[in-house]
Amino acid sequence: MSRPHPAVPPRVDPALRAALEAELDAAVALRHALHRDPRLSGDEADSRDLVLAALADALPPGTTPQPVADTGALLRLGPAPGEGPPAVAVRAELDALPVVERTGLPFSATGGVAHVCGHDVHVAALVAVVRALARVGAARLPAPVLAVFQPREEKAPSGAADVVAEPAFTAHGVGAVLGVHVQPELPRGTVSVRGGPVNASADEIEIEVHGRGGHGGYPHRTRDPVLALAQIVCGVHHVVSRRVDPMTAGVVTVGQVQAGSAPNVVPESASARGTVRALDASRDELLDAVREHVEGTAAAYGCTATLTVVPNEPAVVNDEALARTVATALGGRGAEDRVDGDGVDGEGTPTGLVLDTTFRSCGADDFSHYGDVLPSLMLFVGAAATGTTPGAGPGLHHPEFSPDDAMVGEVARALLASVAAAGAALAPPVTGSNPQPVPDTTPP
Known part of the structure; x- marks a missing residue:
């Protein structure tokens, strides 16, 4: 004022x-x-x-x-x-x-x-x-x-x-x-x-991982999107600890995961949804770092991934x-x-x-x-x-x-x-x- x-x-x-x-x-x-x-x-x-x-x-x-x-x-x-x-x-x-x-x-x-x-x-x-x-x-x-x-x-x-x-x-x-x-x-x-x-700001994220489906007994014939997504979900929380100044605040939460139709089938795709929040941290930089992690981790497992950001509140x-x-x-x-x-x-x-x-x-x-x-x-x-x-x-x-x-x-x-x-x-x-x-x- x-x-x-x-x-x-x-x-x-x-x-x-x-x-x-x-x-x-x-x-x-x-x-x-x-x-x-x-x-x-x-x-x-x-x-x-x-x-x-x-x-x-x-x-x-x-x-x-x-x-x-x-x-x-x-x-x-x-x-x-x-x-x-x-x-x-x-x-x-x-x-x-x-x-x-x-x-x-x-x-x-x-x-x-x-x-x-x-x-x-x-x-x-x-x-x-x-x-x-x-x-x-x-x-x-x-x-x-x-x-x-x-x-x-x-x-x-x-x-x-x-x-x-x-x-x-x-x-x-x-x-x-x-x-x-x-x-x-x-x-x-x-x-x-x-x-x-x-x-904090709050944006929703939607992660979609695509691989090659197949029989659970022949995993080498597949490119497992569930495994890739599991690594993405575990690792995305480290984006804050290693890409955000520890004197500022940001948080990533994955609250929804979906994959597969049977226990012995490697599915073609797997998905997750969550939120990215930034208080002092740069909202854009945090979202960019999450995107890099999602795409890079999927590639390491022979899969591809897309991150969709649904803007919410500043x-x-x-x-x-x-x-x-x-x-x-x-x-x-x-x-x-x-x-x-x-x-x-x-x-x-x-x-x-x-x-x-x-x-x-x-x-x-x-x-x-x-x-x-x-x-x-x-x-x-x-x-x-x-x-x-x-x-x-x-x-x-x-x-x-x-x-x-x-x-x-x-x-x-x-x-x-x-x-x-x-x-x-x-x-x-x-x-x-x-x-x-x-x-x-x-x-x-």
Whole structure:
């Protein structure tokens, strides 16, 4: 972000805080409804309509949701584009995953689709924030706010890529985009904010090895594609250890292998599918190295191989200046930032959450597409079960993963404080003021 940042971002308006706390019970009920009846990527219209119905009675007269990316919706609060400072957009994902849930929750999904990535929590938290902002009125808004209820985060074609390309989004004069994700790799009660890469790029790869089939008792007459593929799968992981700087992060995973029709027949071909992820490593160089390994190993076994890359998401790269501003706001400034009377915050922070500035992972998210065109920031809120080691329990996409209901409030408070900080950073500087740069809280 090019604007100067206040050294101490303003605290969240107490009226906004109170309004948000008043919305959390209804937000938890909405979370249950979304969780109980989830929708896959591209089929989110019912979830979108449920969200808009939950917002309808709180919106100012004349506020009309806009469709976006087929099954998504945009909702703006505050002055019209061009009549105020740039807007702060906040993204939440509508879709679920093709997983049979095993959480045992009373509001558990019963089919083959489940919210096991926390999207229901994100959406419910954003609804609480939007309702709170709408209740206090335009005069108290920290900035114009554009809520983005986005489809198709989990499956291509990317909903985020479609959103940023649509005039319905670009017309809003957005100056910054915020996103949030629950994260079981982080301790409960933490919120992580840092600049730079925080999620990896993710591309799918398809490997096809062709040889000469034949009888299993006469292997010398064949050119065995199964053996060649086995060596490719074992060796491709060494591409990272020997072709990528050990001070950077990249990972190759082969998750699917297919070959043959009988135990005594050498088949004509064998195939595998996987992913290649790059956080700091060069995405293109890593893919090139994988291709060299696939083709060279196949040739060593008298076979040929092709590598097909299915491009997916680029890395999520948080804007450095926006990260510093939001981290300063979320880190708190003393007793005046305590949240009293609601059982949260014993640390003098505006959210009750402890600030972390180190976390990042080789997970992927299509939120990256917002960062390609605008300053963007992905927050992570700790979701490890209380008393457990982060990462030891069911993780994202696991059939038993489900954050508890209190996380709706934790995510909502983090979003509200972040909106206030981003809005202050985007506001025109006061005449005669001399804002100081924010100290850099991001590790080198």
